[in-house]
Amino acid sequence: MVEGFISRGFRGRRRQPNNAQLPPGQYETKGFPVLSAGPTPHVPLSEWDFTLVGEIDEAKRWSWEEFQALPSEEITKDIHCVTKWSKFGTRWGGVSVDTLLGNVETSAAYVTAFCDGGYTTNLPLEDVTGGKAWVAYAYDGEPLEPAHGGPARLLVPHLYFWKSAKWVRGLSLLSHDEPGFWESLGYHNYGDPWREQRYQGD
Amino acid sequence: MATQPRPAAQPGRLLWRVGEVFEVVEETPTTKSLVLSVPGWEGHKAGQHVDVRLTAEDGYQVQRSYSIASAPEDERLAITVDRIEDGEVSPYLTEDLMAGDGLELRGPIGGYFVWERGLGGPLLLVAGGSGVVPLMAMLRHRAASGSGAPAKLLFSSRSQEEVIYRDELERLAEADEKLEVVHTLTRSQPEGWEGYARRIDEEMLREVAPSPSEEPLTFICGPTPLVEATAAALVELGHDPAGVKTERFGPTGG
Amino acid sequence: MDEQLKLDGNAAAGSLGEVFPFEMTMAEVVCDHCASENFVGALMVYQPPMTLGTVVRCPGCDNVLMRVVHNSGHYWLEMRGARHLRIPDGSSVAAGEAAAEE
Numbered sequence: 001m002v003e004g005f006i007s008r009g010f011r012g013r014r015r016q017p018n019n020a021q022l023p024p025g026q027y028e029t030k031g032f033p034v035l036s037a038g039p040t041p042h043v044p045l046s047e048w049d050f051t052l053v054g055e056i057d058e059a060k061r062w063s064w065e066e067f068q069a070l071p072s073e074e075i076t077k078d079i080h081c082v083t084k085w086s087k088f089g090t091r092w093g094g095v096s097v098d099t100l101l102g103n104v105e106t107s108a109a110y111v112t113a114f115c116d117g118g119y120t121t122n123l124p125l126e127d128v129t130g131g132k133a134w135v136a137y138a139y140d141g142e143p144l145e146p147a148h149g150g151p152a153r154l155l156v157p158h159l160y161f162w163k164s165a166k167w168v169r170g171l172s173l174l175s176h177d178e179p180g181f182w183e184s185l186g187y188h189n190y191g192d193p194w195r196e197q198r199y200q201g202d
Numbered sequence: 203m204a205t206q207p208r209p210a211a212q213p214g215r216l217l218w219r220v221g222e223v224f225e226v227v228e229e230t231p232t233t234k235s236l237v238l239s240v241p242g243w244e245g246h247k248a249g250q251h252v253d254v255r256l257t258a259e260d261g262y263q264v265q266r267s268y269s270i271a272s273a274p275e276d277e278r279l280a281i282t283v284d285r286i287e288d289g290e291v292s293p294y295l296t297e298d299l300m301a302g303d304g305l306e307l308r309g310p311i312g313g314y315f316v317w318e319r320g321l322g323g324p325l326l327l328v329a330g331g332s333g334v335v336p337l338m339a340m341l342r343h344r345a346a347s348g349s350g351a352p353a354k355l356l357f358s359s360r361s362q363e364e365v366i367y368r369d370e371l372e373r374l375a376e377a378d379e380k381l382e383v384v385h386t387l388t389r390s391q392p393e394g395w396e397g398y399a400r401r402i403d404e405e406m407l408r409e410v411a412p413s414p415s416e417e418p419l420t421f422i423c424g425p426t427p428l429v430e431a432t433a434a435a436l437v438e439l440g441h442d443p444a445g446v447k448t449e450r451f452g453p454t455g456g
Numbered sequence: 457m458d459e460q461l462k463l464d465g466n467a468a469a470g471s472l473g474e475v476f477p478f479e480m481t482m483a484e485v486v487c488d489h490c491a492s493e494n495f496v497g498a499l500m501v502y503q504p505p506m507t508l509g510t511v512v513r514c515p516g517c518d519n520v521l522m523r524v525v526h527n528s529g530h531y532w533l534e535m536r537g538a539r540h541l542r543i544p545d546g547s548s549v550a551a552g553e554a555a556a557e558e
Contacts, residue, residue, distance in 0.1 A: 005220055005306050007256040009298050012264060013290050036461050037507040039500075039518055083505055118520070162508060182508050186525045186532040199527040216473045253470050267470065312469040314481035314497020426462065447497070448464050 021078060022086055023193035029085040034147045037181070041116035041146075041167050048151055050135065051170035052100060055108040060100075064151070067137075070095045075134055077157035079164070080193040092155055093138030097128045097171070100135065108173035112180060113154050116167040121180035122189070123156065123163060125173070132158055135168060160191040160198070216311070218255065220304045224278055229366045233332060234296045235271060235282045238305060243279060246270055248339040249316035249421065252281065252309035256291060266291045269335040269423075269449075270310060273342035282366065284332035315449045319343065321419060323351025324412050328402065328432050330358045330424025334366050336449065337423055341381070345374055352380045356410050358402050358428060360389040384410050402428060404435040414440040423449040461506045465499040471510040471524050472496070475531050478543050486539040489519035 022028060045064040052060040062070070075092040112122045127133065136155040137144050144150035149166030156163045162182050183189050188197040196202060221240035228234055248270075255265045272280035285296040299305065317325065317340040325344070327337040334357055344353060359365045365385060375383045386398030386406065398406055412418045420441065422432050429450045437443050465481055472480035481497035492514060499521065500513040509525035514537070525532040535541075 005257060005304065006259055007294070007306065008303050010256045010258050010294050012256070012258050012262045033506075034461065035507050037502045037509075037511040038513060038520070039462065082508060117518075182525075185509060185523055185534055186527050186530065187508060201528055216470065251466075251469075267467065308470075311473060312466045312481050312497070313479040314469075314495055315464070315466045449466055450463050 021088060023080055024196045025198075026080055026084055026086040026193065029087055032087060032090075032148065033081070033083075033085060035081065035083065036147075036166070037119065038117050043116055043151070043167075045151060049169070050100075050152070052104060052173065053170060054106075054111075054173035055175055056104050056106045056173055060104065062100075067095065067135075067152075071099055073134065075136070075155065075157075077155075079157050079161050082160040082162055082187065082191070082193075082198050086193075090157075091140050092134065092136040093141070094134040094136030094152070094155060096131065097133040097135065098131065100171075101129060104173075106173050108175055110174045110177045112172045112174060112178050113165040113168050114170055114172060115165050116169055119165055119167070119181050120178075121154075121163050121165045122178050122183055123159070124177075124190075127159065128154075128156060128171070132156065158192075160188075160193050162187065163191055216253075216308050218306055218308045220306050221279065223299055223301050223303045223305060225301055226299065229282060230364050232285045232296070232364070233282060233366050234285075235280050236295065236299065236305070237272075238279045238281070238307075240279050240307070245274055246279070246310035247274060247313070247316045247318055248343040249336045250310035250312045250339075251336070252279075252307045253311060254281070254291070254295070255306045255308075256294060257306065264291055267311070270339050271335045271342075273339060273346045275343065275346035282332065282335045282338075284366075315421065315423075315447050317343070317419065317421065319347040319349040319351075323349075323353060324416055324418045325351055325353040326411050326418040326420040327353065327355045328357075328407075328420070328422040328424070328428075329355065330402075330428035331360070331364070332366060333422075333424030333428070333449070333451065335423075337421055338367055338371075340421065341371075341374060344381075345378065350380060352412075353382070354410060354412065355381075355383045356386070356402065356406070357383065358386045358388060358424070361387055362390075362392050362395075402432055402435075404438060407432065407435050408439055411436065411439065411441070414442070417442065417445060420446040421449070422446065424451065426450045461502055463501040463503065465495065465497040465501055465512065467503060468496065468499075468501045468510050468512055468522075468524075471503065471526070472522075474526065475524060475533055476543070478546060480543070483541050483543040485521055485541050487514040487517060487519050487521060488537050488539040490514060490517040491539070492516040 048064045050062045078088045079090050080086045109125055112120050114120050134155040135152050137152040154165045154168045191197050221238035224239045225237040251267045251269045253267050257263050268281040271282040283292050283295045286292045329337050371383045375381050391399050422429050429448045433446050469481045483496045486493045500515050502511040512522040519537045521538045523534045
């Protein structure tokens with residue numbers, strides 16, 4: 001650390017006038033940056049399924065066709081990445097997690113989303129129910145691109161976007177909380193952008 | 203947790219320090235070399251990089267890696283920066299920074315993608331665009347150290363105007379019969395161009411590269427598609443993958 | 457274009473150099489999943505700003521070998537996927553140099 005060094009004339013493009021739509025520390029982007037911690041999985045739709053496992057009476061499984069036949073919703077939400085970009089008014093299509101959990105009996109209080117490629121992220125059950133989370137397979141009216149998590153990703157827009165796991169394949173319902181890929185390595189366990197919960201201790 | 207005493211930071215090898223811009227050299231319309239005086243610089247190896255960090259007045263920081271362009275023998279450290287449209291760091295480095303300005307950096311960093319005279323040859327260097335920078339450090343080191351290792355550079359650029367270090371490469375090759383520089387111009391070619399005019403492919407590598415039996419030390423640097431196509435083609439031609447070192451450009455946001 | 461997020465092991469030299477006192481790209485690492493052995497410089501790396509931390513993967517099987525995150529005054533290092541590391545301590549001349557000087 002060189003104390004007090006300032007790069008003459010450098011401002012950085014990430015300046016934003018005060019904007020009530022932006023959580024603290026965020027800037028708006030019009031693009032849609034692709035973030036990934038690994039190679040993009042390419043699972044044929046004929047082999048894709050979505051499962052609910054863990055603390056439920058009976059595990060549930062949907063094939064891609066069965067999943068497409070579930071009632072779908074159009075969702076328009078702002079999204080906020082912990083790397084400080086936010087994108088307003090993103091349009092998604094997919095199935096509400098409420099629909100998936102519809103008649104499942106569970107004593108679980110937490111869920112861990114699991115994905116192709118091995119990524120995981122953990123959330124309180126109450127943050128994926130009550131109209132707050134979806135499994136999205138469409139973006140802007142088109143099938144979700146693999147780079148952005150297609151064929152399907154979790155969408156939990158009220159939390160930092162690393163919780164919206166790409167290439168999601170199912171939810172594990174748990175009675176205890178189990179920190180996921182980034183949550184176990186210093187990132188905040190809950191990740192509320194409005195309270196700027198980026199890292200442990202925030 | 204908060205009441206625990208913190209161990210004092212151990213100053214490691216990677217200390218940030220401030221270099222001074224000695225000179226800015228235009229290499230191509232979009233590419234500039236920054237020649238830096240760095241107090242206390244302990245030297246580097248050809249192929250290593252530095253991290254550059256920019257700090258705004260409100261404390262906002264961004265960091266990028268840049269390959270070192272200068273030879274270890276050179277008096278000053280140089281990096282060569284290609285301006286990326288919509289980038290955050292490269293436009294500042296190529297357009298705003300002037301001689302006399304300070305630039306915060308740390309390094310040298312890396313030890314794998316490195317060539318030193320003692321490693322010998324023959325050398326096969328394959329570059330795409332500004333991927334030539336660490337390979338230029340190797341060629342400059344090769345010349346400055348009097349290495350007699352045979353070397354070939356296969357260099358892919360979009361057009362002749364965009365060939366970085368064009369004049370210096372020509373001079374180096376003219377002065378040295380063991381160095382061969384082969385260009386391919388993928389987008390536009392000057393009138394009368396007789397060289398390659400397509401992306402690097404297996405056929406081109408068969409014509410240019412030393413044979414696998416010569417066991418060349420191979421360094422490939424450039425955009426990911428070029429690096430992967432070149433490495434795959436070389437292995438296909440019978441080169442030992444262990445002799446092929448790669449450095450992909452990342453989507454750093456410029 | 458998504459595959460272009462992948463970098464070479466050299467790209468992790470900076471973040472690994474903040475944690476280890478050695479030049480880590482010349483360290484050899486054995487993958488706990490497929491047992492292949494590679495120089496760190498030859499591994500695959502995903503790193504900020506294109507992801508949330510430095511993620512080092514096996515080029516053979518994609519297994520995560522090392523992860524490094526630096527935030528809030530701490531380094532986090534996770535290496536479950538690496539069976540072991542063999543790190544040159546910098547005390548001996550590289551074999552290649554010795555051979556060529558003979």
